[in-house]
Amino acid sequence: MTPRAACAAAALLLAQAASGWAAESYTFDASAFEKKPFEFGGYVEFKQQYYDLNQDGAIYLLNFYNDPRSHINESTLILKPWGKLRHGDTSLNFRAHLEARWESRGDEGEARFDELYASYKPDPGLTLDAGKIALKWGKGYAWNPIAFVERVKDPNDPELAREGFVMALADVIRHFEGPLRTVAFTPLVLPANEDVNSDFGTGNHTNVAAKLYFLYRDTDIDVAFLSQGSRSQRWGFDFSRNLATNLEIHGEWAHYDDAQRLVTTPGGGRAIVRDSAQNYLLGLRHLSARDTTTILEYYRNGSGLTEGQMQDFVRSVDAAYAQFVATGNDALLKQAAAVAQGGYGLPNPGRSYVYLRIAQKEPFDILYFTPALTVIANAGDGSTSVTPELLYTGFKDVELRLRGVFLNGGAGTEFGERQIASRIEFRARLYF
Amino acid sequence: VFNNADILNLDYSVEYRAEKATEVKGGYLLELKATGPAVAYDRLKMQVDGATLVPTEIEAYAASGLLIKTLRFRDIKDFGNGIRRPAVLETDSPLYKGYKSIMLYANIKPRKLPDEVFSLNYLPRAEELRK
Numbered sequence: 001m002t003p004r005a006a007c008a009a010a011a012l013l014l015a016q017a018a019s020g021w022a023a024e025s026y027t028f029d030a031s032a033f034e035k036k037p038f039e040f041g042g043y044v045e046f047k048q049q050y051y052d053l054n055q056d057g058a059i060y061l062l063n064f065y066n067d068p069r070s071h072i073n074e075s076t077l078i079l080k081p082w083g084k085l086r087h088g089d090t091s092l093n094f095r096a097h098l099e100a101r102w103e104s105r106g107d108e109g110e111a112r113f114d115e116l117y118a119s120y121k122p123d124p125g126l127t128l129d130a131g132k133i134a135l136k137w138g139k140g141y142a143w144n145p146i147a148f149v150e151r152v153k154d155p156n157d158p159e160l161a162r163e164g165f166v167m168a169l170a171d172v173i174r175h176f177e178g179p180l181r182t183v184a185f186t187p188l189v190l191p192a193n194e195d196v197n198s199d200f201g202t203g204n205h206t207n208v209a210a211k212l213y214f215l216y217r218d219t220d221i222d223v224a225f226l227s228q229g230s231r232s233q234r235w236g237f238d239f240s241r242n243l244a245t246n247l248e249i250h251g252e253w254a255h256y257d258d259a260q261r262l263v264t265t266p267g268g269g270r271a272i273v274r275d276s277a278q279n280y281l282l283g284l285r286h287l288s289a290r291d292t293t294t295i296l297e298y299y300r301n302g303s304g305l306t307e308g309q310m311q312d313f314v315r316s317v318d319a320a321y322a323q324f325v326a327t328g329n330d331a332l333l334k335q336a337a338a339v340a341q342g343g344y345g346l347p348n349p350g351r352s353y354v355y356l357r358i359a360q361k362e363p364f365d366i367l368y369f370t371p372a373l374t375v376i377a378n379a380g381d382g383s384t385s386v387t388p389e390l391l392y393t394g395f396k397d398v399e400l401r402l403r404g405v406f407l408n409g410g411a412g413t414e415f416g417e418r419q420i421a422s423r424i425e426f427r428a429r430l431y432f
Numbered sequence: 433v434f435n436n437a438d439i440l441n442l443d444y445s446v447e448y449r450a451e452k453a454t455e456v457k458g459g460y461l462l463e464l465k466a467t468g469p470a471v472a473y474d475r476l477k478m479q480v481d482g483a484t485l486v487p488t489e490i491e492a493y494a495a496s497g498l499l500i501k502t503l504r505f506r507d508i509k510d511f512g513n514g515i516r517r518p519a520v521l522e523t524d525s526p527l528y529k530g531y532k533s534i535m536l537y538a539n540i541k542p543r544k545l546p547d548e549v550f551s552l553n554y555l556p557r558a559e560e561l562r563k
Contacts, residue, residue, distance in 0.1 A: 026520075030538045035562040121560065125548040173554060175547035184553040213553060220552060245470045289472070289494075291435075365527055 035086070042081035043431045049074045054407070054421040058317040059345050062337045063419055065324055067105065074103040080114075080161070091119045095134075095161065114163045127171040134164030137211055137224055138252050139240040142355040142376070143299045143348070145254035145279035146236040148226035149190055149200075149209050155348060155355060155376055156387065156405065165190055165197050182215035192230040201230025218242070224254075232258035236279075246287040253280040259303035262342035264313040270339055277303035283355075291361035297354070298379075304351040305343055307380050311412045313344050350414050352379040368394035383409025383416050399429040433501060433533045434523045435472070444478075447471045458482055473500060484508055484516055501525035511540040 051072040054060050079098040084091050095115040101108045117131025134151075138144030142155040151162045169188035175181065187210040192200040200207070207229040214221045219241040226234050236254030243249055259277035262270060283297035305313075313336070320332030343349045359372035374387040389403035405423040409416030448464035448471070459482035466474050473492035481488050490503040502525070505518035517537070524532040548554060549561060 026534055026536055028536055028538070033562065035560070121557065124546050124554060127557065171553055173548040173551050175551070182548075182551045182553075184551060186553070215551065362528075365529075367528060367531060 037087070038083065038085050040081065040083040041432060042079070043429045045076075045078040045080070045427060045429045047076040047078070047425060047427045049076070049426075050424045051420045052422045054416075054418055056411070057419055057421075058314045058417040059340060059419040061317055061321045062333060062340055062345075065321060065330065065333055069104075072103060072105070074101060076101045089120055089122050091121075093117055093119060093131075097163070112163060114161060125173045128169075129171070130168040132164045132166045133169065134162050137222070137238075139220070139222075139238045139250035140252050140281045140283055140297060140299070141285070141295050141357070142297055143281055143301075143353075145252045145281055145299075146222070146224045146238055148224060148231070148234055148236075148254075149188065149207075152347070155353075156374075156385070165200055167191075179217050180214060182213070184213040186211040186213070197230075203230060205229035207231070228257070232256055232260075246289075248285040249283070250285070251280070251282045253278065256303055261303065261305065262339050263305065263309045264316045264336070264339055266308075266312050268312075268316045268319060270335065275303075279303060293357075293359045293361070295355070295357040299348075299353045299355065301348065301351050301353070305349050306351060310344065310350065310381070310414060310417075313339065314412050314417055348376070348378075348414075350378045350380055353377065354379050368392055378409070378414045381409065381413040381416075383407070383413035385415050397431045399427075399431070401425075401427045403427075433525045433528050433531055434503075434535075442471075444476075448476060459488070481508060486517055488518075499526055501527070511537075513542050515540055515542070 049072075051074065053064065053070055053072065055064075055068070055070065077100045080096065081098075082093075082095040084093050093115060094113055094117075097110070097112050097114050099110045113132055115132055115134050117129050117133050120128045135147075135149055136144075137148065137150065138146045142153070142158050144150070144153060147153070149165060149167070151165075153162065154160060167188045167190040169186060171184065171186045173182065173184045176183070187208070190197060190200065190207040190209065191205075192198070192207060193204040208227040209225060211222055211224045219239055222238045224236055224238075234254055234256045236252065238250070238252040240248060240250040256277045256279065258274055260272055260274050263273050265271050279300060279302050281297055281299045283295065285296075286294045288294075316339075317333070317336050320330075320336050323332055324330045354377045355375070356377075357372060357374045359370055361370050362368070363371065370391040370393075372389050372391070374385075374389070376385045376387075377383070384407070386406045386408065387403055389401060392400045403425050405420075405425070407415040407418050407421055411417070444464070447467060449467055450462050451465050452463040454461045454463075456479070460480045462476075462478040462480060464476040464478060474495040475493040475497075477491040477493070478487050479489040480486065486505065486508060487503075488505050488508075490505075492500045492503070494500055501523055504522040506520040506522065507518060508516065509519050510516045511519075517540075519537050521535040521537075522532055545561065549558070
C-alpha cells in the first residue's frame with residue numbers, strides 16, 4: 001500500500017453568477033457536505049407523450065386489433081426517491097420507483113423498490129452487500145452482452161436507472177505496483193423462485209455469478225460468468241481503453257451455452273429454437289474540442305431473430321388479422337401476441353445493430369443547452385429509429401427534455417412493423 | 433464556464449513548455465505552448481505570484497489565437513499542513529459573455545487513502561470518503 005496524500009476533505013462549491021459580482025461575496029458552509037447518518041434525495045418527473053401509431057405495423061395489429069386508433073396521448077408522473085441510513089461501517093440503502101400513467105385507454109400505477117439493500121464496508125478494499133441491487137456490468141453504452149444479472153437496458157434511454165435483483169455479493173479490490181495495477185473480484189449469489197426474482201428465469205435455482213476486473217497497462221478488463229440455473233450458463237469479457245485523452249474504445253463479448261427463442265415457423269406455427277450464441281459489441285466514444293460527444297457502437301446479437309424469422313412472424317400476424325377481420329376469431333392473434341412477448345415485441349430483437357449518438361454541449365453559446373441526435377439502425381434490414389432531442393438544465397434543480405422518436409422501415413422490417421410510427425415526448429424533472 | 437481540463441485533468445509541467453518567461457511586477461509572466469494536440473488549449477499566458485510561485489491568472493488560447501477563457505486564482509491562503517494555494521478560482525470566457533464560474537475551496541486537509549479507492553469498482557462508493 002503506497003501512502004498517498006490526497007485532499008479528499010476539501011469541499012468545493014461551484015457557482016454560476018452574472019459577471020461583475022465580487023468573488024469575495026461568496027461563502028459556503030463546508031459542513032453541509034459532510035457525511036450524515038441519513039441522506040435523502042431524488043427527483044419527481046412529469047412526462048407527456050404523443051404516439052403516432054403505425055396502423056400497418058404487426059405489433060400495432062396485435063395490440064389494437066379490437067380497438068383501432070391513430071394516436072395515443074399519455075401522461076406519466078414518476079417519483080424516484082433515494083436514501084441512505086448509516087451506522088458505522090454499515091448502511092441501509094434504497095432507491096424507490098413510484099409511477100402513475102394516464103392514457104385514453106385507462107390508467108395504470110406501479111410502486112416498487114429498484115434497490116433496497118444493506119451494505120457493510122469494513123475497509124475500502126472490501127464491501128459486502130445483500131438485498132435488491134442493480135448492477136452495471138459491461139462497457140457498452142447502448143447494449144451490454146455481459147450484463148448477465150441485470151434487467152435489459154433500453155437503448156433509447158441507456159442512462160435510465162433500472163430495477164435490480166435480490167442478491168448477496170462481495171466486492172474485493174486489491175492494488176499492485178507494476179503493469180497490473182488493480183484486481184477486483186465480485187462474486188454473487190442470486191436466488192430465483194416463485195417468490196424471489198421470479199422474472200429472472202425459470203425454475204427454482206440458486207444462481208452464482210462473478211466478475212473479475214483487471215486494470216492492466218491502463219486498459220480496463222472484466223471477465224464475467226453466470227452459472228447454469230434459472231438462465232443458461234454464460235461467460236464473457238469486456239475491455240475499455242483510452243486511445244487518446246478524448247477518444248475511448250470499448251468492447252464486449254459473451255458466449256451463451258443455450259440461447260432459447262420462441263419463433264414463428266414459415267408455416268405459421270410456433271417453435272422454440274435452442275442453440276449456443278455469441279453476442280458482442282465494439283464501440284468508440286469521442287469528445288471534440290468543441291464539446292461534441294460522439295458514441296458509435298456495433299452490436300451483434302447472436303441470440304437474436306434472423307430476418308427470415310422476423311418476416312415469418314409478420315406474415316403470421318397478417319394472416320391472423322385477416323382471419324379476425326373475416327370471422328371475428330382472434331385466437332391466432334392471441335397466439336402471435338404470446339410469441340411477440342417472447343422476442344419480436346421486445347426492444348432490438350434482431351441480430352445486428354449500429355448505434356450512433358452525437359451530442360453537442362452548449363452550441364451557439366447557449367449555456368445549459370445540449371441538443372443530441374441518436375440513430376439506432378437494424379443493420380440486417382436497414383430500418384432505423386431516429387431520435388433528435390433538446391436538453392435544458394438552466395433552471396436550478398430542473399431538467400427539461402424534448403425529444404422525438406421517428407421510426408423508418410418498410411414492410412417486414414423491425415422498425416417498420418413497430419406499434420408506433422413516431423413519438424413526441426416532453427419530460428420535466430425536479431431534483432430534490 | 434469551465435471543464436475538467438481547467439481544474440482536474442491537467443499537469444502543466446507535462447502538457448506545456450515555457451517559450452518565454454518575463455519578470456513582471458509581483459511575479460512572472462509565462463508564455464506556454466502545448467507539447468501535443470491532445471490538450472484543451474494550444475497556448476497559455478500564465479501570471480505567477482512571485483512569493484508563492486502559484487498561478488494567479490491564466491489566459492487560455494486556441495491555436496487560432498482566439499482567447500477561449502480566463503482563469504483567475506484569488507485569495508491565496510495557508511490551509512495549514514504546508515498547503516498554500518488559492519481559495520477562489522474564477523473563470524470567464526468571451527464565448528459566454530455575462531457569465532462566470534466560481535469555485536471556492538475550504539477545509540483542505542491532507543489524508544492518506546488506500547490505493548484501492550482509486551479504482552473503478554470503488555468509484556460508485558467514493559462519497560463514503562467524506563468525513
